[in-house]
Amino acid sequence: NLKGKRAIVTGSTSGIGLGIARALAASGADIMLNGFGDAGEIDKLKSGMEQAYGVTVGYSAADMAKPDEIVGLVEDAAGLLGGVDILVNNAGIQHTAPVDEFPVERWDSVIAINLSSSFHTIRAALPLMRKGSWGRIINIASAHGLVASVNKAAYVAAKHGLVGLTKVVALEAANDGITCNAICPGWVLTPLVQKQIDARAEASGIPVAEAERNLLGEKQPMHKFTRPEQIGEFSVFLCSDAAATMTGSSYSLDGGWTAQ
Numbered sequence: 001n002l003k004g005k006r007a008i009v010t011g012s013t014s015g016i017g018l019g020i021a022r023a024l025a026a027s028g029a030d031i032m033l034n035g036f037g038d039a040g041e042i043d044k045l046k047s048g049m050e051q052a053y054g055v056t057v058g059y060s061a062a063d064m065a066k067p068d069e070i071v072g073l074v075e076d077a078a079g080l081l082g083g084v085d086i087l088v089n090n091a092g093i094q095h096t097a098p099v100d101e102f103p104v105e106r107w108d109s110v111i112a113i114n115l116s117s118s119f120h121t122i123r124a125a126l127p128l129m130r131k132g133s134w135g136r137i138i139n140i141a142s143a144h145g146l147v148a149s150v151n152k153a154a155y156v157a158a159k160h161g162l163v164g165l166t167k168v169v170a171l172e173a174a175n176d177g178i179t180c181n182a183i184c185p186g187w188v189l190t191p192l193v194q195k196q197i198d199a200r201a202e203a204s205g206i207p208v209a210e211a212e213r214n215l216l217g218e219k220q221p222m223h224k225f226t227r228p229e230q231i232g233e234f235s236v237f238l239c240s241d242a243a244a245t246m247t248g249s250s251y252s253l254d255g256g257w258t259a260q
């Protein structure tokens, strides 16, 4: 039961972040949503969650590529909810290209959003967690935080970096009642992955369903997507007392991807 806990979930207007925000709210946590999207849709999301779960839900449009806006997000969350106990670093983007053709400005934005943003949120939120002698930091890395694939230089570098950052924060907060872990999903069917499936279908002139089967078959022994709700439930577990000594680790929900 997370009643009274206050959570920030970055990139929670879609996909995995939204699944995590819903699961935390369903367990009683107050939530600060963040991410891009249509203002009306986001407003509906916010009030829908408040009604369904009886918790307070705020929203910040902070851009996770901008350090000053990230500090603003943490300040806004602390102001609206009265503090910060749970931080889920989930916002992320993808860009695929061979390393020698990788656009420099895409490299910079993938590193900023998928890695540096977590440094900035953690830096701002850790002192607030220490105040209450309790905290949970969950970094959404990836199977690509543990192993590589071609054409994903920035993403793989950022996710490996995030796994490293997770370990350092775990050590530094080890005796403060605060844990820091990474979750490493394999394929989850969200807009981020749908774009890659559509690109494959178009590049090879095959139906989208076939491109989806190929994508799963290439890397993931279990030919089935992990659902955002499942990552949400696992995040709730990481916030529970049962997980109080689980820290500095990476947990794969990847259908066997990294067992190979």
Ligand code: NAD
Pocket (backbone or CB within 6 Å): 010, 011, 012, 013, 014, 015, 016, 017, 034, 035, 036, 037, 062, 063, 064, 065, 090, 091, 092, 093, 113, 114, 140, 141, 142, 143, 184, 185, 186, 187, 188, 189, 190, 191, 192, 193
């Ligand atoms: P998604 O595209 O559905 O959602 C991404 C979210 O991040 C959205 O809410 C978007 O608005 C937000 N976002 C993007 N750029 C932002 C920015 N600059 N500032 C603030 N918010 C921003 O993607 P998803 O698949 O749900 O991905 C979520 C996380 O999970 C990412 O870190 C991704 O790398 C990771 N992940 C996804 C998969 C997968 O298969 N989908 C697998 C492993 C890891």
